[in-house]
Amino acid sequence: MTFHQWYLEHYQSRWEFLYTALLQPPKMYEFAEGLKRPYYLDEASLEAARALEVQPGDAVLDACAAPGGKTLVLALQLGGTGLLIANDRSSSRRARLHRVLQDHLEDQERSVIRVTGHDASRWGLYEQNRYDRILLDAPCSSERHVLQEPRELNRWGAGRTKRLALQQFAMVAAALEAVKPGGRIVYSTCALSPLENDGVMAKLLKKRPGASLLSKPEGIPWGEPTEHGWIILPDRAEGRGPMYIAVITKREEP
Numbered sequence: 001m002t003f004h005q006w007y008l009e010h011y012q013s014r015w016e017f018l019y020t021a022l023l024q025p026p027k028m029y030e031f032a033e034g035l036k037r038p039y040y041l042d043e044a045s046l047e048a049a050r051a052l053e054v055q056p057g058d059a060v061l062d063a064c065a066a067p068g069g070k071t072l073v074l075a076l077q078l079g080g081t082g083l084l085i086a087n088d089r090s091s092s093r094r095a096r097l098h099r100v101l102q103d104h105l106e107d108q109e110r111s112v113i114r115v116t117g118h119d120a121s122r123w124g125l126y127e128q129n130r131y132d133r134i135l136l137d138a139p140c141s142s143e144r145h146v147l148q149e150p151r152e153l154n155r156w157g158a159g160r161t162k163r164l165a166l167q168q169f170a171m172v173a174a175a176l177e178a179v180k181p182g183g184r185i186v187y188s189t190c191a192l193s194p195l196e197n198d199g200v201m202a203k204l205l206k207k208r209p210g211a212s213l214l215s216k217p218e219g220i221p222w223g224e225p226t227e228h229g230w231i232i233l234p235d236r237a238e239g240r241g242p243m244y245i246a247v248i249t250k251r252e253e254p
């Protein structure tokens with residue numbers, strides 16, 4: 001099956017509009033408030049980070065943090081209180097993350113951040129019930145990027161999204177172990193493939209009775225509900241996205 005056949009099957013008559021919107025250059029937002037200098041990112045990414053609703057003093061894990069746009073949001077919300085673990089398994093991307101934190105954050109906000117390089121899918125083996133908030137901005141199909149790179153498009157196969165969905169499930173299950181009861185996880189991807197979005201959430205609800213989904217994130221000005229979360233897609237969000245956001249909590253012990 002080709003890329004187009006796969007997405008046509010999922011998005012049906014909408015695919016033509018979505019495809020056209022995905023081919024446009026991404027709409028970048030100048031995120032400046034509270035930063036030493038502006039950082040440019042998709043506004044949909046800001047919404048994913050804000051959906052975590054970090055409170056001053058929280059212990060926060062940003063499990064897949066590099067290059068760090070969302071980490072900046074979390075650090076500003078902590079304002080130099082609590083703890084922020086900014087983790088990414090890739091050493092080259094961690095180097096970029098260090099530069100982003102250095103260039104854009106004041107010393108006070110940076111003072112509570114620790115950059116680590118662990119495998120997010122194994123986190124629960126080492127820390128349980130530790131974090132108030134976890135952002136899991138998972139590695140994903142990134143179809144908008146794939147469409148703009150002919151070599152990647154040629155290499156695409158449906159097996160890729162299936163493999164990523166398995167990895168994403170392992171990561172979100174590990175985040176569930178690591179979050180405190182009553183704590184909050186935001187699961188986000190920039191994937192169009194429903195397997196990596198609602199598919200991962202459906203599996204989590206089925207296989208992990210401790211997980212429960214909170215209703216749609218509050219106050220996001222663009223996007224639309226999905227079965228288990230919220231998705232911002234560029235054909236209906238003036239070029240923003242794709243960004244899927246689901247908010248999960250771990251049930252308190254009875």
Ligand SMILES: C[S@@+](CC[C@H](N)C(=O)[O-])C[C@H]1O[C@@H](n2cnc3c(N)ncnc32)[C@H](O)[C@@H]1O
Nearest residue numbers: 064065066067068069070089090119120137139
């Ligand atoms: C979607 S990107 C994160 C973007 C980032 N949150 C931001 O807003 O700038 C996903 C990241 O996950 C990292 N990654 C992939 N597999 C990982 C794993 N098993 N554990 C931790 N990080 C991983 C990749 O290196 C990549 O930087």
